[in-house]
Amino acid sequence: CAHYLFIVVVAVNSTLLTINAGDYIFYTDWAWTSYTVFSISQTLMLIVGATYYLTFTGVPGTATYYALIMTVYTWIAKGAWFALGYPYDFIVTPVWLPSALLLDLVYWATKKNKHSLILFGGVLVGMSLPLFNMVNLITVADPLETAFKYPRPTLPPYMTPIEPQVGKFYNSPVALGAGAGAVLACTFAALGCKLNTW
Secondary structure, three states: OHHHHHHHHHHHHHHHHHOOOOHHHHOHHHHHHHHHHHHHHHHHHHHHHHHHHHHHHOOOOHHHHHHHHHHHHHHHHHHHHHHOOOOOOOOOOOOHHHHHHHHHHHHHHOOOOHHHHHHHHHHHHHHHHHHHHHHHHHHOOOHHHHHHHOOOOOOOHHHOOOOOOOOHHHHOHHHHHHHHHHHHHHHHHHHHHHHHHO
């Protein structure tokens, strides 16, 4: 019972984190920075839960099922936000599914080898999710139009934009997110495996 409860808790927390992934639209001066941070956070939340679920059941395919749970939860949450007047004028794409599918593929192809799952699966998920998350960015409405239509919330001092950072992160938030995600995802994949040894 505790195992399945953990899966539900992690899936819910993943959803709470990922429903904010579109909020960089409000911080136009910080859009790329926020995009990178959100991509990494989504990567880590996906892989720890999916790896745990995958190694718990031992059945290739359960990581994708976990990502499907996250996707459905997110659609429900976004729909609720829309009902409350939140700007829901962009497509919420199931960006976690293809990355989780890669995780399942690694687990199946390496004959359920946990070390390969941690290393290869972690790298593949970490590198792929920021790329798939770019689909979300492509489908959003014009950032300035949305920002003026829906006033920004008050920013804390440390988030207040000073000036546009031209060339920040080498103009490639996907590459930065993929690089950092690939390294961190291996660690979180190992955590997901370790949680099965309580």
